[in-house]
Amino acid sequence: MPTPVFSASLTLTNTITSLTTLSETxxxxxxxxxxxxxxxxxxxxxxxxxxxxxxxxxxxxQDRVGPMEVNTEIPLLKNIGHGWAQTLADAVKLxxxxxxxxxxxxxxxxxxxxxxxxxxxxxxxxxxxxxxxLIISDLNVGLFYIVAxxxxxxxxxxxxxxxxxxxxxxxxxxxxxxxxxxxxIPASLALLVVIMAVGSLNLGEIVAFQEGGIxxxxxxxxxxxxxxxxxxxxxxxxxxxxxxxxDIPEAESEIIAGFHTExxxxxFAMFFLAEYANMFLVGVVISTLFLGGWSSPFxxxxxxxxxxxxxxxxxxxxxxxxxxxxxxxxxxxxxxxxLMYTSWKVLTPFAFVAMVGVGLWMVLLN
Amino acid sequence: xxxxxxxxxxxxxFGALFVGINLTLSRLIQTRNPHPMKLSTYECGExxxxxxxxxxxxxxxxxxLIFLIFEVEIIFLFPWAVVFKKLGTFAxxxxxxxxxxxxxxxxxxWVKGDLEWEKPGSVSDQRFVEVRKESETGELVA
Numbered sequence: 001m002p003t004p005v006f007s008a009s010l011t012l013t014n015t016i017t018s019l020t021t022l023s024e025t026x027x028x029x030x031x032x033x034x035x036x037x038x039x040x041x042x043x044x045x046x047x048x049x050x051x052x053x054x055x056x057x058x059x060x061x062q063d064r065v066g067p068m069e070v071n072t073e074i075p076l077l078k079n080i081g082h083g084w085a086q087t088l089a090d091a092v093k094l095x096x097x098x099x100x101x102x103x104x105x106x107x108x109x110x111x112x113x114x115x116x117x118x119x120x121x122x123x124x125x126x127x128x129x130x131x132x133x134l135i136i137s138d139l140n141v142g143l144f145y146i147v148a149x150x151x152x153x154x155x156x157x158x159x160x161x162x163x164x165x166x167x168x169x170x171x172x173x174x175x176x177x178x179x180x181x182x183x184x185i186p187a188s189l190a191l192l193v194v195i196m197a198v199g200s201l202n203l204g205e206i207v208a209f210q211e212g213g214i215x216x217x218x219x220x221x222x223x224x225x226x227x228x229x230x231x232x233x234x235x236x237x238x239x240x241x242x243x244x245x246x247d248i249p250e251a252e253s254e255i256i257a258g259f260h261t262e263x264x265x266x267x268f269a270m271f272f273l274a275e276y277a278n279m280f281l282v283g284v285v286i287s288t289l290f291l292g293g294w295s296s297p298f299x300x301x302x303x304x305x306x307x308x309x310x311x312x313x314x315x316x317x318x319x320x321x322x323x324x325x326x327x328x329x330x331x332x333x334x335x336x337x338x339l340m341y342t343s344w345k346v347l348t349p350f351a352f353v354a355m356v357g358v359g360l361w362m363v364l365l366n
Numbered sequence: 367x368x369x370x371x372x373x374x375x376x377x378x379x380f381g382a383l384f385v386g387i388n389l390t391l392s393r394l395i396q397t398r399n400p401h402p403m404k405l406s407t408y409e410c411g412e413x414x415x416x417x418x419x420x421x422x423x424x425x426x427x428x429x430x431l432i433f434l435i436f437e438v439e440i441i442f443l444f445p446w447a448v449v450f451k452k453l454g455t456f457a458x459x460x461x462x463x464x465x466x467x468x469x470x471x472x473x474x475x476w477v478k479g480d481l482e483w484e485k486p487g488s489v490s491d492q493r494f495v496e497v498r499k500e501s502e503t504g505e506l507v508a
Contacts, residue, residue: 032373036380044384095388098397103405115385122381126374137373144444145374174426181433188440192447199451201444266392270385337483340429344472344481348436352469355443356462362450363458 035136039125047276048087050321054276055086057322058329097265102165105262109163114263114270117156121274121281123149128284129203131294131309142203143195146285147188150240153278154180157259160271164262172258175336176249180240182343187236189351193229193358194218194289207293214297219290225357230290232351234320237282239343241275244328248336279321287316428480439468 052067059066067083077084101110127142129135139145154177161173195201197218198209210216219230239246249258260271287293293316294309296302303309334342446453446461475481 028369028372029376032376033380035373036377039377040380040384095392096395096397097392098399099392100400100404103402111389114389115382118385119378119381122384123374123378126377136377137370139370139374140367170422174422178426178429182429185433185436185440188437189443192440192443195444195447196450199448201448265396266389270388340481340483344432345476348472352465356465359450359458359462363455366454 036126039136040122043122043125043277043280044273046280047273048091050276050279051090051272052084052087053318053321054325054328056082057325061326061329091269094265094269099265099267100262102262104165106163106165109159110262111267113156113160113163114267114274115156116159117153118270118274118277120149120152120156121278123152124281125277127203128281129207129288129293130284130313131306134294134306134309135204138202138204140200140202143191143201143206143289146281147184147191150278150281151184153274160263161259164259166262169259169261172249172261176242176259179242179246179249179336179339179343182340183236183239183246183347186232186343186347186351187240189348189355190229190233190236191289193222193226193354196355196358196362197221197226203288203293207288207295210292211295211303213299214292217290217292217297222358222361225354225361226290228350228354229358230286232347232354233289234286234323236343236347237286238324238327239339241278241282241324243279243324245331245334246339247328247333248339279324280317283317283320283324284313286320287313291316425483432475432480435471436468439465 056066067086068081070083070085070089071081072078072085101107124146126137127135127139127145157180158173158177161169161171161176164170194206198206200206200209206218210218214220218226220226238244242249250260260268263271292312294313296308296312302312442464443461446457450457
């Protein structure tokens with residue numbers, strides 16, 4: 001099992017403990033906190049990059065240019081252009097906006113909801129492998145943990161809709177919760193296919209199983225069942241992110257803005273950031289499970305150092321994100337009963353087929 | 367292993383802390399001009415009418431129940447899937463019997479119509495239209 005770099009700081013911890021008067025728990029805590037801060041910063045920056053990418057990609061797909069105004073005069077960054085600082089400006093704008101909490105709203109729950117949504121989304125980043133030893137926390141139930149902690153987001157959403165004391169927020173939250181919950185079943189069943197093939201829930205081991213080249217990637221094994229599982233998981237994760245074509249809860253012309261109607265300023269920014277951080281999370285999870293994670297598709301070529309590992313996983317994750325953005329601006333929105341139909345009557349039976357198929361294949365081959 | 371979970375816990379705490387810091391920062395530098403119109407509930411520009419905590423469609427409850435059953439099934443499937451490679455045909459057959467029973471459950475729920483959302487123009491609407499037509503012609507309506 002690969003040694004996570006921040007836990008390989010156990011040796012560093014021991015060194016520091018023996019050198020200074022700091023206790024072992026305190027030093028471990030400092031290293032954990034450091035890792036958490038780095039990943040929090042990374043997730044926030046990636047969410048901002050995701051927003052910018054969405055605006056630019058959607059603009060170019062619609063034959064326009066998107067945000068071009070907001071650049072800087074700082075010498076090194078002056079010539080980037082293309083409005084790259086747009087999201088920064090948006091973040092600052094949301095920071096100075098007034099936080100309007102309606103009189104009728106339940107203030108404590110209204111405040112609690114963005115905490116739950118963002119903390120749950122961020123917590124899943126702790127087990128993502130960005131390189132051979134670049135995992136914050138190498139849990140041996142990593143995949144199960146991701147599924148479990150992502151379900152916390154539903155609680156935050158319902159809390160947001162309920163506490164706003166607004167019919168539209170409540171309906172939006174209920175629909176969003178029903179959607180996320182309905183698509184959890186085919187998503188988890190698709191994950192079972194991966195787990196059966198690898199025999200472990202540990203994300204590091206799943207990537208190690210796929211190391212060695214593109215022919216070992218899990219998406220190409222046990223054809224066509226793993227491919228089916230990949231498609232089901234991709235579609236189900238689109239619905240879990242409340243993204244088009246499943247974005248009824250947050251569509252601009254439906255129920256106003258759904259569960260975040262009564263949110264303004266930084267609280268709204270937290271929901272927004274959580275959605276885009278979740279998008280990146282899903283991108284990395286799909287890359288890890290089906291596309292070989294941080295390993296190079298050429299086998300051992302360009303697979304040497306952590307730099308290449310981060311490059312490969314970033315490439316794969318951003319490709320998934322690109323396809324998600326592409327789908328949003330290509331497909332029309334799906335009606336809510338069509339959505340439920342898709343989840344329960346199409347995806348779930350196919351997910352069962354994939355799981356039973358892979359099981360039969362493995363049993364018959366052995 | 368416990369060390370890894372402690373790391374995760376610190377992570378969650380930092381996630382909440384990050385939100386806390388941002389919200390506090392925003393609270394310090396934001397404008398604050400409360401106005402009764404701003405603080406009233408948003409209802410597309412109209413005056414809000416009625417209590418918002420109204421009854422909602424029973425479909426949500428039914429979907430949640432069905433989700434619960436299948437999620438528990440999946441939780442049972444997770445450990446089996448992890449050790450599946452090392453087990454033999456017998457374990458596969460045993461688990462398939464379990465999955466089959468639950469697929470029968472899904473089929474039952476499907477046929478019974480519990481997976482339907484309210485589609486526009488459903489059968490009950492038709493009956494309502496018939497009753498109205500009867501009353502318009504002056505005949506006795508049940």
